[in-house]
Amino acid sequence: AIQLTQSPSSLSASVGDSVTITCRSSQDINSALAWYQQKPGRAPTLLIYDASSLKSGVPLRFSGSGSGTDFTLTISSLQPEDFATYSCQHFNSYQWTFGQGTKVEIK
Amino acid sequence: QVQLQESGPGLVKPSQTLSLTCTVSNGSISSGNYYWGWIRQPAGKGLEWLGRIYVTGSTEYHPSLKSRVTISVDTSKNQFSLELSSVTAADTAVYYCARARRPGGYYYYMDVWGKGTTVTVSS
Numbered sequence: 001a002i003q004l005t006q007s008p009s010s011l012s013a014s015v016g017d018s019v020t021i022t023c024r025s026s027q028d029i030n031s032a033l034a035w036y037q038q039k040p041g042r043a044p045t046l047l048i049y050d051a052s053s054l055k056s057g058v059p060l061r062f063s064g065s066g067s068g069t070d071f072t073l074t075i076s077s078l079q080p081e082d083f084a085t086y087s088c089q090h091f092n093s094y095q096w097t098f099g100q101g102t103k104v105e106i107k
Numbered sequence: 108q109v110q111l112q113e114s115g116p117g118l119v120k121p122s123q124t125l126s127l128t129c130t131v132s133n134g135s136i137s138s139g140n141y142y143w144g145w146i147r148q149p150a151g152k153g154l155e156w157l158g159r160i161y162v163t164g165s166t167e168y169h170p171s172l173k174s175r176v177t178i179s180v181d182t183s184k185n186q187f188s189l190e191l192s193s194v195t196a197a198d199t200a201v202y203y204c205a206r207a208r209r210p211g212g213y214y215y216y217m218d219v220w221g222k223g224t225t226v227t228v229s230s
Contacts, residue, residue, distance in 0.1 A: 036154075043220035043222055043223055044203075044217070049216045050213075053211055055218075096146075096156040096159065098146075098153055098156060
């Protein structure tokens with residue numbers, strides 16, 4: 001089964017900082033990867049799909065890149081509402097798989 | 108827009124079967140190319156996919172839970188359901204239902220989620 005490993009598990013940053021989160025797959029998954037944002041007590045929301053496509057309505061400071069086994073989510077200028085947990089997710093014909101999540105905290 | 112709402116017991120005894128229902132509103136569960144899935148999240152931990160059902164009724168389940176999980180759909184009630192048998196304390200979690208579509212035309216991602224329901228396994 002495919003495994004997704006995110007790094008770091010958590011990070012501290014300030015408003016205005018640029019942050020990058022990495023998701024590594026145990027197998028080549030082409031571009032079948034999404035990123036979700038989750039705030040405490042809330043359900044996840046889709047930010048990025050197909051590795052680099054921004055969901056309609058998501059701020060342009062969010063971007064995704066990568067293909068194959070290595071992917072990144074970048075937040076170019078962190079805003080107060082961006083402090084949350086971010087998870088990557090893969091789809092294939094047999095299953096969905098999530099990374100373990102990265103918590104972005106206020107420094 | 109489509110909304111999902113989970114319902115079911117918040118407390119289940121060990122060894123029993125956990126049963127949850129997800130009601131779909133403002134849209135038909137049988138229209139469109141959608142997957143309908145269940146995901147859970149133990150307190151303080153990451154998301155874990157449990158299984159999914161396609162509009163045709165075909166299902167896939169998490170390999171490690173396959174022997175305990177059943178997902179079904181009731182189109183007449185616009186609902187889909189989760190059953191997880193032989194539960195233990197390790198099954199205590201927030202359970203989410205979600206809809207998945209393919210915004211890019213090929214791969215499916217979860218674009219609509221329920222608010223989640225907390226299930227505790229305890230005697």
